[in-house]
Each structure stands twice: as C-alpha cells, then as structure tokens.
Amino acid sequence: MTGITGQDGSFLAELLLEKGYEVSGVVRGGGNRELGCSEHLRERLTLLEGDLLDASSLRGAVEEVRPHELYHLASPSFIPASWERPAETLRAIVGSTAVLLEAVRDSDPQARVFVAASGAMFGDAPESPQRESTPCSPTSPYAIAKLASHQLVGAMRARDGLYACSGIVFNHESERRPLQFVTRTITRAAAQIKLGLAEEVTLGALDAVRDWSFAGDVMHGTWLTLQQHEPGDYVFASGVGRTVAELAETAFACVGLQAERYVRVDPKLVRAPERTASVGDPSRARELLGWEPQVSFEQLVERMVQADLRALQAVAGHA
DSSP, X not given: OBOTTSHHHHHHHHHHHHTTOOEEEEETTGGGSOOGGGGGGGGGEEEXXXXXXXXXXXXXHHHHHOOSEEEEOOSXXXXXXXXXSHHHHHIIIIIHHHHHHHHHHHHOTTSEEEEEEEGGGGBSOSSSSXXXXXXXXXXXXXXXXXXXXXXXXXXXXXXXXXXXXXXXXXXXXXXXXOTTSHHHHHHHHHHHHHTTSOSOEEESOTTOEEOOEEHHHHHHHHHHHTTSSSOOOEEEOOSOOEEHHHXXXXXXXXXXXXXXXXXXXXXXXXXOOOXXXXXXXXXXXXXXXXXXXXXXXXXXXXXXXXXXXXXHHHHHHHO
C-alpha cells in the first residue's frame, strides 16, 4: 500500500488487518519516520522505503513484497497546492501510477491493483451527478494528473490484461483529515468556539457544492473492488451534493450553536463559481459491488466535531 500514513491508508490498513491480511506500507524514510494516522498500527505493519518521485524505490518495493493486492492511495491531495508545483504534481501522480503498474506487469501480472482516482477529474463536466462514463474536463493540475492516471489504468488493463482498477473517489472525510481541508476547518472551529477558544471562523464560498462521504466507507469500497471476478472502475460517493453552508450549519448544530452567528466570508478565499456541481453517482458500485455508505452525512459531521472536542479538551487538560 502507498499512502499508509494518511487518512485513507489508515482506514484501509485497519480493514485489511481485521481480515487477516499481512499489510506492507511504502513510506518515505522507511520504518524510521512517524506513521501519521497509522502510528497506532506500527507493530502490525511491514514498512518499506519508497517515494512517489523515486521510481526505483517503488519498483523495488513491489519486487520485494510481490503483493497479491496493491493499493495505490498516495498522492499530493491539496488541490490549490498543485498550481504551485504542477510538474511535480504530474510526476507524483501519473509517474508513480505508471511505475507501479509497470512493476506489477513485469514481476507478477496476476497481482490485483487499485489506483485512487478522484471526482475532481470531472471538473466542468456536462452533467451532474457524474458517473464512470461522464466526459471529463479537469480544471487543475491535480485533476489533470488524476485523469491521466485513471486513463492509464484502463489502457494497461486493456493492453496487458492486468487486473487493474480505478476508484473514482469523491470527497471523503473523517477526524483524521488534515486541518487545511474545509471540513476540518469547520468542525475544529465549531469545537473551539463551543469551548471558548475562538470567536469566529473565516471561510470562502458558502455555496460551493461537494459530495461528502465517510473515508472508512470509501476504503471498504476499494477493498470490494479487488474482490470481483473481473476488474473495473467505480465511482465512490454519497450521491448527494451539499453546500459548505450546510456543512457549517450541521457542525455548529452538533454543539448547540447557530453557524450564521460565527461564520465570516473572506472575499479573497472565494474562488470563481464552478460550472458543474461535484456530485458522484455510485450506482455501479451499489449494483455490482453491493457497496453502500454506512455513515450518513450527519453522523460523519457529528463524529468529526466530537473528535475535535475531545482533542481540544485533552490539550486544555494538560495545559
């Protein structure tokens, strides 16, 4: 697995370990570095040295482990940052996917491969919700790279007969999501304001629409993808679009507050209006994989707010 130190990797690692898998994770610095969201699993994991920008390390990891299942989750994931380093973004996302698929093809073509694509690749698509067949019109270097990675999976599957699958994942969240993402910005602010640690939160466009799901549910879908008789690509999403304002209202309601009293909009943070609402259609995953989200939007936000409350109270208790 790549990306084992992140939100998605930690949930998937927990799932695989529960199912009796031996789990190997590729990390920069090997076993000497902190494992982020998977630190609590350290003693149950095999750690391998690897870097998305170092082809030889990725190929070496595949050849050493010869995995039955390979989950490629890692990539730069904060879309605004992809504009600062577009060349590196494409190398990290497309290049790493190409290296891993090539390594599997050359060393063990029977291995099953999952590559994480993104609903961002649809961009200004002509329809919403978006499904596997929706034409893509990506609008950022990150989205362009994810689309190229997705297309490469399909091309090598068709040409080389690989069991390679692409999971088109829309926004998926949890209490393990980094703070720079708007979901955590909002849930952390609700907790801070409830505890008297802040007075307001500043956001961008409140009418921006996203399709939010629980990361643990999405990772269950990635596992299901590799358990099928035939490889394929699937959209993983809730199928329901919600605005940033709705997210804020739900988060503040969890602590008995009204969001409109504490939310401020900074015009500098407001991006150009999006032509197409970013909402996924998970019908194919539901019909062919039997996949259904288990955690509702309201339950997800409640989970995140409560986790932020506990974390802040723990810090205050040690102050």
